[in-house]
Amino acid sequence: xxxxxxxxxAPEAEFGDYVALLKPRVMSLVxxxxxxGLWIAPIDLHPFVAFCAVLFIALxxxxxxxxxxxxxxxxxxxxxxxxxxxxxxxxxxPGEALAVGLALSGIAVMMLGxxxxxxxxxxxxxxxxxxxxxxxxxxxxxTPQNIVIGGAAGAFPPMIGWACATGGxxxxxxxxxxxxxxxxxxxxxxxxxxxxxxxxKAGVPMLTVTHGRPATRRHIxxxxxxxxxxxxxxxxxxxxxxxxxxxxxxxxxxxxxxGWRILRRxxxxxxxxxxxxxxxxxxxxxxxxxxxFLALLVQHGMGAW
Amino acid sequence: xxxANEHEIFRRRRSRNVGLALVLVAFVALVFGxxxxxxxxxxxxxxxxxxxxxSELPRDPAPAAEPAAEVPTAAPTTTEASQ
Numbered sequence: 001x002x003x004x005x006x007x008x009x010a011p012e013a014e015f016g017d018y019v020a021l022l023k024p025r026v027m028s029l030v031x032x033x034x035x036x037g038l039w040i041a042p043i044d045l046h047p048f049v050a051f052c053a054v055l056f057i058a059l060x061x062x063x064x065x066x067x068x069x070x071x072x073x074x075x076x077x078x079x080x081x082x083x084x085x086x087x088x089x090x091x092x093x094p095g096e097a098l099a100v101g102l103a104l105s106g107i108a109v110m111m112l113g114x115x116x117x118x119x120x121x122x123x124x125x126x127x128x129x130x131x132x133x134x135x136x137x138x139x140x141x142x143t144p145q146n147i148v149i150g151g152a153a154g155a156f157p158p159m160i161g162w163a164c165a166t167g168g169x170x171x172x173x174x175x176x177x178x179x180x181x182x183x184x185x186x187x188x189x190x191x192x193x194x195x196x197x198x199x200x201k202a203g204v205p206m207l208t209v210t211h212g213r214p215a216t217r218r219h220i221x222x223x224x225x226x227x228x229x230x231x232x233x234x235x236x237x238x239x240x241x242x243x244x245x246x247x248x249x250x251x252x253x254x255x256x257x258x259g260w261r262i263l264r265r266x267x268x269x270x271x272x273x274x275x276x277x278x279x280x281x282x283x284x285x286x287x288x289x290x291x292x293f294l295a296l297l298v299q300h301g302m303g304a305w
Numbered sequence: 306x307x308x309a310n311e312h313e314i315f316r317r318r319r320s321r322n323v324g325l326a327l328v329l330v331a332f333v334a335l336v337f338g339x340x341x342x343x344x345x346x347x348x349x350x351x352x353x354x355x356x357x358x359x360s361e362l363p364r365d366p367a368p369a370a371e372p373a374a375e376v377p378t379a380a381p382t383t384t385e386a387s388q
């Protein structure tokens with residue numbers, strides 16, 4: 001059958017391509033942590049207001065993802081993992097992604113201000129700015145510490161959720177921030193150890209490229225040590241309790257053990273078993289964060305200290 | 306098949322159009338729901354209304370006699386007048 005391919009030069013986007021611009025997988029983390037931050041706060045919100053607040057925090061996170069994809073389209077086109085994203089594959093024009101990102105940022109911030117309060121809205125605006133400008137534009141291509149500082153953007157959502165309910169910041173929300181902030185570097189560096197992407201070809205200074213893999217292993221272990229006190233400290237505040245503390249003790253012991261195992265290996269051993277330990281540590285890091293926030297939720301349901 | 310055979314591009318366009326329509330409808334429903342909840346909660350809703358705010362005035366220690374007697378008589382007359 002003879003087909004006429006009149007539009008092959010410019011493949012059109014479908015709705016899912018615009019959804020992909022918002023990085024739905026990152027959004028799921030934002031939704032969960034923002035919800036926990038909002039829910040365990042000492043002031044109760046109407047459930048529908050809480051739902052809307054989390055929705056617009058997630059939309060703001062998605063908007064910053066679209067801005068990130070707009071700016072990083074050149075990097076994404078080089079790396080295999082990201083080549084099929086909407087902009088590098090040509091389905092969404094760069095200018096369109098920029099417009100979507102800016103428009104959704106504005107909508108998300110304004111709506112969060114109307115739904116919750118203007119402090120939370122300003123906090124969301126700052127988070128979008130931090131991820132889209134400070135991390136993506138300034139840090140990502142200039143320093144191997146990009147992940148460390150950029151992790152702050154991913155750590156803000158529970159603080160925004162808390163701010164939606166209380167209208168401010170407190171030690172509990174700062175410790176939830178610290179939990180994600182110090183968790184991010186070992187999580188991403190473990191990924192960098194076994195993904196072996198063409199970061200240098202794309203011009204992204206990952207720690208594995210600039211300082212080598214042994215240094216990356218040391219950094220991972222160091223961050224698991226730094227992370228543990230903050231995770232336990234959170235259990236001693238007003239949102240903590242026996243359930244959370246028990247979960248935190250077990251998970252942090254496992255996390256430090258995993259970091260120690262990564263530290264004790266050299267590349268030859270890792271190559272030999274195809275990075276099994278690193279991959280297991282990466283999976284553990286996902287479970288680690290999820291269970292900490294789930295434990296906060298459960299503890300809130302059972303009554304905190 | 307013949308004329309019914311569509312190019313794939315129309316499926317993509319329809320997906321965009323339907324998706325956007327659903328998003329807009331959902332947004333309208335969301336704002337409506339929020340309005341209902343915010344009105345029910347009733348906080349932070351007092352706007353400037355070109356007259357002294359009742360909530361700011363001192364409480365009247367001895368409220369005047371019930372003005373309720375006037376209301377039933379007034380209401381029927383206005384409805385009759387309008388008919």
